Amino acid sequence: MKLSQYFLPVLKEVPAEAKIISHQLMLRCGMIKQTTAGIYSWLPLGFKVLKKIEEIVHDEQIKAGHIPMLMPTIQPAELWQESGRYDDYGKEMLRINDRQDRNYLYGPTNEELITDIFRSNVSSYKDLPLTLYHIQWKFRDELRPRFGVMRGREFYMKDGYNFDLNEKEAINAYNRHFVSYLRTFNRIGLQAIPMRAETGPIGGNYSHEFLVLANTGESKVFFDKTLLDLDTGQGKLDYYQNTDIEKVVERFTKPYARTEDTHDENLFLEVPEDRRIESKAIEVGQIFYFGTKYSEPMKAFVVSPAGKRVPVHMGSHGIGVSRLVGAIIEASHDEKGIIWPEPVAPFFAGLINLNYRDEECIKVCDQVYEELGSNGIEILYDDTDERPGSKFAKMDLIGLPWQIVVGPKGLKEGKIELVYRRTGEATLLTLGELLEKISTAHKALLEV
RNA sequence: CGGGCUAUGGCGCAGUCUGGUAGCGCGUUCGUCUGGGGGACGAAAGGUCGUGAGUUCAAAUCUCGCUAGCCCGACCA
Numbered sequence: 001m002k003l004s005q006y007f008l009p010v011l012k013e014v015p016a017e018a019k020i021i022s023h024q025l026m027l028r029c030g031m032i033k034q035t036t037a038g039i040y041s042w043l044p045l046g047f048k049v050l051k052k053i054e055e056i057v058h059d060e061q062i063k064a065g066h067i068p069m070l071m072p073t074i075q076p077a078e079l080w081q082e083s084g085r086y087d088d089y090g091k092e093m094l095r096i097n098d099r100q101d102r103n104y105l106y107g108p109t110n111e112e113l114i115t116d117i118f119r120s121n122v123s124s125y126k127d128l129p130l131t132l133y134h135i136q137w138k139f140r141d142e143l144r145p146r147f148g149v150m151r152g153r154e155f156y157m158k159d160g161y162n163f164d165l166n167e168k169e170a171i172n173a174y175n176r177h178f179v180s181y182l183r184t185f186n187r188i189g190l191q192a193i194p195m196r197a198e199t200g201p202i203g204g205n206y207s208h209e210f211l212v213l214a215n216t217g218e219s220k221v222f223f224d225k226t227l228l229d230l231d232t233g234q235g236k237l238d239y240y241q242n243t244d245i246e247k248v249v250e251r252f253t254k255p256y257a258r259t260e261d262t263h264d265e266n267l268f269l270e271v272p273e274d275r276r277i278e279s280k281a282i283e284v285g286q287i288f289y290f291g292t293k294y295s296e297p298m299k300a301f302v303v304s305p306a307g308k309r310v311p312v313h314m315g316s317h318g319i320g321v322s323r324l325v326g327a328i329i330e331a332s333h334d335e336k337g338i339i340w341p342e343p344v345a346p347f348f349a350g351l352i353n354l355n356y357r358d359e360e361c362i363k364v365c366d367q368v369y370e371e372l373g374s375n376g377i378e379i380l381y382d383d384t385d386e387r388p389g390s391k392f393a394k395m396d397l398i399g400l401p402w403q404i405v406v407g408p409k410g411l412k413e414g415k416i417e418l419v420y421r422r423t424g425e426a427t428l429l430t431l432g433e434l435l436e437k438i439s440t441a442h443k444a445l446l447e448v
Numbered sequence: 449c450g451g452g453c454u455a456u457g458g459c460g461c462a463g464u465c466u467g468g469u470a471g472c473g474c475g476u477u478c479g480u481c482u483g484g485g486g487g488a489c490g491a492a493a494g495g496u497c498g499u500g501a502g503u504u505c506a507a508a509u510c511u512c513g514c515u516a517g518c519c520c521g522a523c524c525a
Binding site: 009011012013014015016017019034036037090091092108109138140142143144146151155157159200209218283284285286318319320321322323352354355356357358386387388389390391392393394396405407408409410417 | 449454458459460461473474475482483484485486487516517518519521522523524525
């Protein structure tokens with residue numbers, strides 16, 4: 001993409017209404033524009049990042065054997081009356097009437113809708129286990145939206161729902177989500193710590209939240225430092241080898257890790273003092289097992305192997321996709337701007353032409369741009385006639401992983417400068433070396 | 449929902465107390481110079497001062513209502 005043909009309205013100054021760094025940077029980078037309280041338009045750069053995160057979330061869900069679909073944003077009140085949540089949910093739910101004065105709502109979550117789909121199509125244990133999910137806009141009418149997309153009223157969320165014959169099977173699904181979520185956050189470039197959580201309005205018996213440490217986070221967390229060293233292991237996982245998956249979950253749930261809501265000071269004090277960490281964190285995902293809370297009232301039954309009609313056991317699981325954009329920035333920025341983790345960067349590299357009136361510069365830039373572009377590498381080429389200083393500042397601000405700097409000075413020596421945004425490390429390379437290095441780095445990114 | 453604050457050009461702000469020609473910086477446009485870290489000089493465009501009513505010869509400025517946004521708390525992916 002050539003910058004001269006793109007839509008990237010960057011701001012030099014910090015808008016007054018933005019208080020936390022991710023919100024400020026998203027506005028300054030021209031990623032979002034607030035439309036009204038807690039509701040944002042996603043401008044091209046922000047939209048690209050949102051879609052990259054979404055792709056990774058999809059990929060990991062599909063690896064775990066879960067099936068993508070799409071449900072609507074507007075739902076009929078009747079379904080929520082069946083589950084009893086139409087009254088329970090309160091003012092957070094945006095209620096809407098149509099021209100016939102029928103009652104609708106803008107979905108804050110989809111348990112009722114998915115249960116309705118399930119019950120009208122599945123009636124045998126033979127169709128289980130089943131996990132369906134979608135990534136869709138949600139709306140919760142927060143009293144006080146703030147922090148940009150981190151706590152908007154409208155938000156983009158992956159939500160999934162598992163249907164199983166019994167509790168044991170449903171716990172397998174729970175564990176599958178547990179592990180796939182860890183992998184998802186890792187791929188996005190975040191370390192998320194699973195913590196025991198309250199079940200809230202979703203209800204149920206088991207729940208874990210996944211939290212990313214950040215001092216601007218809204219949750220207070222207490223955990224054992226050893227959690228920071230755990231990983232889910234390398235390579236492919238067979239999500240249906242239940243005991244293998246269970247072992248991973250056990251490793252992650254053994255050390256103490258709780259949010260303020262479930263924190264138990266006495267248990268925490270059993271953690272050796274040098275391993276106790278108290279921090280602020282951002283919640284980026286949550287998983288629930290709630291048994292038959294919805295299947296019983298909504299009559300989602302299947303016939304068991306013994307020939308009896310039994311309510312299905314369910315769980316639900318969410319990842320805040322739009323919130324993740326903010327969370328990533330909170331976790332990865334410096335005083336100059338954003339530093340995108342490579343898998344979610346809106347472009348893989350930025351190409352800076354330091355003198356757009358120099359024919360040699362133009363020629364070399366065009367070559368780099370075409371060569372990398374034809375290999376499927378996304379490049380943002382600053383081909384504008386601005387001065388070098390503002391080009392550098394802009395590129396640092398939007399935080400693309402690599403910066404390719406082409407200027408008359410370097411070209412005299414036959415060299416192009418390559419800067420790695422995260423470290424600021426700069427190397428002078430020939431055109432051939434540069435193309436090779438970027439291509440290699442890009443290939444490594446694809447091998448997940 | 450309780451408490452506090454704000455609303456003036458695209459962005460950041462001054463002007464309001466003490467009523468009297470709407471201003472500054474950044475950005476934008478044009479020109480000249482400049483060209484490796486948000487450059488210089490010159491010219492220009494752009495504002496019903498959130499909104500409605502009131503007081504007054506006169507309102508960005510005073511009074512009352514409304515709306516929107518921000519902050520602290522409670523609540524939440």
